[in-house]
Every structure is written in C-alpha cells, then in structure tokens.
Amino acid sequence: MMALGHAVGRRVLLPLVGVVIVLAIWQATVAIYRLPLIVLPPPWTVATTLADLVGTRAFWRDVGVSLYEFVAGYAIGTTLGVATGLAMGESRRFRQALTPVIESLRFIVPFAWIPLTILWFGTSYAGKIMLVAYAVYFVMTVSTARAIAHVDPTLTRVGTMLGMRPLRLALRVHLPAAMPTIASAARAAAAIGWIAVVAAEYIGASAGLGLMITNAASSLATGVVIAGMIVIGLIGAGVSAAILAIARAQPSAR
Amino acid sequence: MTMNGAAAAAGRPAQRLAARLPGVLLGCAGALAAIAVWSLASHALQGGGVLNRLPGPLAVLRELARYVEGDFARDLVSSLRVFAIGWVLGVVAATLIGLVLGRSALAGAVFLPVVEAIRPVSSIAWVPLSIVWFGFGLGSKVFLVGLAVFLVVIVYAVDGCSRVPTDLERTASMLGMRRLQRFRHLILPSTLIEVLIGSRVALMAGWGTVIVAELVAADSGLGAHLIGVEQSYDVPAVMAAMISFGLSGFVMNALFTRLERHIVPWRRDATEDAP
Structure with missing residues (x-):
C-alpha cells in the first residue's frame, strides 16, 4: 500500500x-x-484561445485537411516502403542493385522537396500527399529491409522444410517475424x-494547420500560434x- | 551480412575486391537504370509551356555545376554557420540539463515528463513562433536548430549519466574517490560518449531544421536560394539545389560517423542504426 502510494x-x-513550475515560470x-x-x-x-479555436468551423477544416494529407501520404508511403523493403530483404541481388539509389535519395531530406512539390502540384493536396509518401517511404524501406535480413534463419529453414515457396515464405514467415521492428519504424515514420x-x-497551402499558424504568426496572433503548436x-x-495500438492488436489477432 | 563483411575484411585486398565486385556492379546497374528512367520520364513529360516540369539529368547537372561555380560556397557557409552555432548551443544545453536531470532523482522525476511532453512537438512546429520572437535573422534559425538538437541529445545525455553502474560508483567511493573525482572520471565520460552519439543522430534533424527555417525566413543560405529559384519557376535549378542539400548532409554525416568510430569504436552498433 505504501509502495503503491509512493509509485503514484x-x-x-x-x-x-514540474508542469506547475513551468507554467509558473511562464506566467512570471x-x-x-x-x-x-x-x-x-x-x-x-x-488556454482560452485554444478553447475558442476548437469552437470554430475553420479550425476543424484545417485539422481535417492536414490529417487527410497525412493519412493518404502515409498509407501510400508505408505500403510501397514495406513492399520495397520486403523485396530488398528477400533478394540479395535486388538489395545490391537498389541500395545506391535509395541511399542517395535518402539524404535529400523531405523538406528540401517542398519547393519542387509546389512547382509540380501547386498548393493542392497532391503535393503534400507526395511529400509525406516520400518521407515515409524511405524510413519504411530501409527498416523493413534490415528487419527482414535479420529474421532468425531457423524460421527460414523450418519454412523451407515444410515446403513453402519463396513468396509464401516471405509473406507468411518473414514479414510476421519482422513485424515488431516494422511497427516501431512505422511510428518513427x-x-x-x-x-x-x-x-x-x-x-504553400490553401488550408491546413501549418497555414493556420503561419497566418496567425504574420498577424502577430501569438496565442493562436501557441495553441496551434499544442494541437x-x-x-x-x-x-x-x-x-502503437494497431501494431499491438496485430499479433493477438493471428 | 555482418558475417560476410567480417570474412571479406579478413581476406586479402584482392579477394575482398573480387567478393564485392558483383555487388558493386549491380549497384552501378541500379543507379544507371534509375538515371535512364529519369531521362525517359523527362522526355515523356516534355510538354513545353512555362514550366519545364521534369528536366533531364543533364540539365540538372549543368545547373548544379553553375550553382557550384557561383553562389554555392556563400550559401553553404551561411547555412553551415547557422547550423554550427545552433548545434553547439543545443548540445551544450542538453548536456548540462541532462546531467542535472539524470543525476538528481527528484529533478528527473519532476522535469523529465515535461521534456517528454515537449519532445513530440517537432522543432518545425516552432518556426512561426520563433519568427515572432526573433525576427527573420540569424537568431530565429539558431534557436530552431538548437531546439531540434537539444530535443534529440537530451535523451542521450540523461541516459548516459544515469546508466553508470551502481557497483562501479560504490567501488569508486570505497576506494576513496571524492565526489568531484567520481564526477570527473565516471559520470562525465559516460555522459559525453552518449552525447557524442546523440549529437551525430541530431545532425540530420538539425540540418532539416535549417532547411525549413531558411525556406520560411528565406533571407540567406541554401534554403533561401532554393525558395528563390522556386519563385522563378526554374525547375532544373530547384533540383540542383536539392542535390546540393543532399550532398552536404551526406558529407557531414560521413565525417561525423568516421570521427565517432575513431573515438568510440566499441559502439559500432549505435553508429549503424542511425536513421
């Protein structure tokens, strides 16, 4: 009981x-x-600015736009990234052929692509979706390839002994075995x-949280900027x- | 893979080369294929109009050469200056605060959750606020880079100074080391090694932040150049600027990885799994 109280x-x-001290310093x-x-x-x-903001329709529109761009890009990037990573992990040749291209593109950080996506797609959603997909793709490709290459070889041998074909082995044995690593990469991505x-x-955007806070900053509405950062x-x-919840639910389902 | 590498490294140079040759050739083939796809795509997309949407590799290379001959050095120095000041400030602040939070159980329990709550808010989200606070000059960019580096390194610093084994500390004090001596010879080295690794990991976060800060503030540096050519719809120059960004990031990362392997050779594992 004592120990429990102590832990709480x-x-x-x-x-x-700690939070109170920080708020007190801020206020002071x-x-x-x-x-x-x-x-x-x-x-x-x-706090009151944030409360007011949550009550407006424009705020929810910005949240919706940003989330839509993120989810669409994330889905595309993760799917393609895991597929490429799986192929690279399974085939040594494929890995050797693709590594220089992946490695050199990986060093062009996603942010450097922003001006190009604006030239290509304007301020539309498509540019942001491509950007997110690009950012996510490389993280997922590299981590999946590494995770697949580090799967316990015993599993491969057991699978082969049971007569599994390479594709089935990759999808039913290697991918589930690499899942924990892939899941943590998915969070980082x-x-x-x-x-x-x-x-x-x-x-460059016509709506979204990033636009909301830059607009607020240029009209010196600092309260809105900070509220936006919190959101x-x-x-x-x-x-x-x-x-994390999705990744945890996965193994129990099978 | 690691075992192959070790076996190859043990062999004579000629053998090593022979073992690696197929891989290198495949890599070259892959790079050539990528360039070929790029060229074909640029031919297919050549629609004329105001905007040359996808210039071929040669056009980009030409633009890159022109940029390197021209303003590249000036822009790079400007960006690197922002980056270096911010990075050093971030590392120093993270080390000092990390030492306090990691060594004092009370301070750690009180303030580490606050740090953990701020960490997920990437330094990128601070860009507008930092511009309100510090204007468009050097100050806001240094603040952003410092913040980005701080948020990464603080974790390593806390980890490094709190993971000195208790037995080792007890032994040291039993053998008559004073508090200051223990700090100097046990805690500080352990912390600094983790800080070193953290500051390498923070390189890319800091470099990315420099880019975003310069894209938004756009007064000097590589990011400002990138925005400048974007606003004149010069796609080849935009792509050349992107490549120059990638190259500078790559060189910095390579230099620091090498330095780290030299200083802490036993932490090879940590060097390898950086993003």
Whole structure:
C-alpha cells in the first residue's frame, strides 16, 4: 500500500509539480517583463484561445485537411516502403542493385522537396500527399529491409522444410517475424510524415494547420500560434498512439 | 551480412575486391537504370509551356555545376554557420540539463515528463513562433536548430549519466574517490560518449531544421536560394539545389560517423542504426 502510494506520487504528483513550475515560470516571465500579448501571452490566455479555436468551423477544416494529407501520404508511403523493403530483404541481388539509389535519395531530406512539390502540384493536396509518401517511404524501406535480413534463419529453414515457396515464405514467415521492428519504424515514420505536412503547409497551402499558424504568426496572433503548436503536438502524439495500438492488436489477432 | 563483411575484411585486398565486385556492379546497374528512367520520364513529360516540369539529368547537372561555380560556397557557409552555432548551443544545453536531470532523482522525476511532453512537438512546429520572437535573422534559425538538437541529445545525455553502474560508483567511493573525482572520471565520460552519439543522430534533424527555417525566413543560405529559384519557376535549378542539400548532409554525416568510430569504436552498433 505504501509502495503503491509512493509509485503514484512519483508517476503523477511529481510530473504535475514540474508542469506547475513551468507554467509558473511562464506566467512570471510575462508578468515581470510585462510582455505584450504579441510576444508571449500568459498560459491562461493561450488556454482560452485554444478553447475558442476548437469552437470554430475553420479550425476543424484545417485539422481535417492536414490529417487527410497525412493519412493518404502515409498509407501510400508505408505500403510501397514495406513492399520495397520486403523485396530488398528477400533478394540479395535486388538489395545490391537498389541500395545506391535509395541511399542517395535518402539524404535529400523531405523538406528540401517542398519547393519542387509546389512547382509540380501547386498548393493542392497532391503535393503534400507526395511529400509525406516520400518521407515515409524511405524510413519504411530501409527498416523493413534490415528487419527482414535479420529474421532468425531457423524460421527460414523450418519454412523451407515444410515446403513453402519463396513468396509464401516471405509473406507468411518473414514479414510476421519482422513485424515488431516494422511497427516501431512505422511510428518513427508517422512522426516524420506528420511534421512534413506541417512544414509543407508553411510554404504553400490553401488550408491546413501549418497555414493556420503561419497566418496567425504574420498577424502577430501569438496565442493562436501557441495553441496551434499544442494541437500539432497532440495530433502527433495521437497518431503515434494509434499506430502503437494497431501494431499491438496485430499479433493477438493471428 | 555482418558475417560476410567480417570474412571479406579478413581476406586479402584482392579477394575482398573480387567478393564485392558483383555487388558493386549491380549497384552501378541500379543507379544507371534509375538515371535512364529519369531521362525517359523527362522526355515523356516534355510538354513545353512555362514550366519545364521534369528536366533531364543533364540539365540538372549543368545547373548544379553553375550553382557550384557561383553562389554555392556563400550559401553553404551561411547555412553551415547557422547550423554550427545552433548545434553547439543545443548540445551544450542538453548536456548540462541532462546531467542535472539524470543525476538528481527528484529533478528527473519532476522535469523529465515535461521534456517528454515537449519532445513530440517537432522543432518545425516552432518556426512561426520563433519568427515572432526573433525576427527573420540569424537568431530565429539558431534557436530552431538548437531546439531540434537539444530535443534529440537530451535523451542521450540523461541516459548516459544515469546508466553508470551502481557497483562501479560504490567501488569508486570505497576506494576513496571524492565526489568531484567520481564526477570527473565516471559520470562525465559516460555522459559525453552518449552525447557524442546523440549529437551525430541530431545532425540530420538539425540540418532539416535549417532547411525549413531558411525556406520560411528565406533571407540567406541554401534554403533561401532554393525558395528563390522556386519563385522563378526554374525547375532544373530547384533540383540542383536539392542535390546540393543532399550532398552536404551526406558529407557531414560521413565525417561525423568516421570521427565517432575513431573515438568510440566499441559502439559500432549505435553508429549503424542511425536513421
């Protein structure tokens, strides 16, 4: 009982103290230096701004647009990335042929593609979807290839002994065995993809959370900027949690 | 794969080359195939009009050569300066704060959750706020890069200084090492090694942040050049700028990986699985 109380104190109370201290420093900074609202609004103002924002229709439209771009790009990038990675993991030749191309493209970070996607697709959704797919694709390809190559060889031998053909072996044995690694790569890729959407929306977009906060910044509505950052962080955390839940549900289903 | 590599490394250079030759040839074939697909696609998409949507490899290469001869050095130095200042500040701040949070159980329990809550908000999300705070100059970009690096390195710093084995610390104090000596000879080295690895991992995060900050602020550096050629609808120049970005990132990563292998050779595993 004592131990339990102690654990609750450590896990809940102390972090709460940390949050309170940070908010107090924030509030004190605003009060002491008399910072105007456009530099740093106090925490309470940000909270009410966030509450007002959630009540508007435009906010939900921006959230919807950003999420749509992310989900579409993520689905495309993950599917293609896992497929390429699987092929690279299964065939040594294929891996050797593809590695230089993948490695050299991987160093062109997704953000550097933003201007090109604007030239190609304008401010439409397609450009962002391509960008997210690109960002996600390389993470998934590289991690899947590595995970497949590291699958326990015993499994392969057992599969071969049971008379499985290479394709069946790849899909029914190697892919499930590599799933934990692929799932954690999928979470890392989601974080990168989500932030790529936001960055792309800064530079050229007709709607979305990134556009919302850059617009707010240029009209010096700092409260909205911070509220938007909180929303972006929450959605990022939510997406990550959702992928974790899906990955956890997978093995129990089979 | 690792075993093959080890066996090949043990052999004589000539054998090693012979063993690797098919792989290298396949790699070249793959690269050539990619370039061929690119050329064909650029021919197929050649629609005329204002916007040359997909220039061929040669046009991009020409543009790259022109950029390298021209403003590339100036832009690179400008970007690298932002990057280096931010990176050093981020690493130093993360090391100091990591030491406090990792060594003091109370401070760790109070503030680590706050750090964990901020971490998922990528430094990219801070771009507009940082521009409100610091304007379009050097300050906002340094802040963003520093933040990006800090958020990565802090995890490594906390990990490094809290994972000194308790037995080792007890032995040291039993043998009469003072607090400061223990810090200097046990905790600090353990922390700095993790910080080193973390700061290599943070290279790419920091470099990506420089790009976004320069794309948004667009006053100087490689990112500003990229936005400039984008606004004049010059697709070959845009692609050349992208390649120059990739090359600089690649060179930095290669240099740092080599340095890291030299300083901490036993952490090969960590060097290999960086994104």
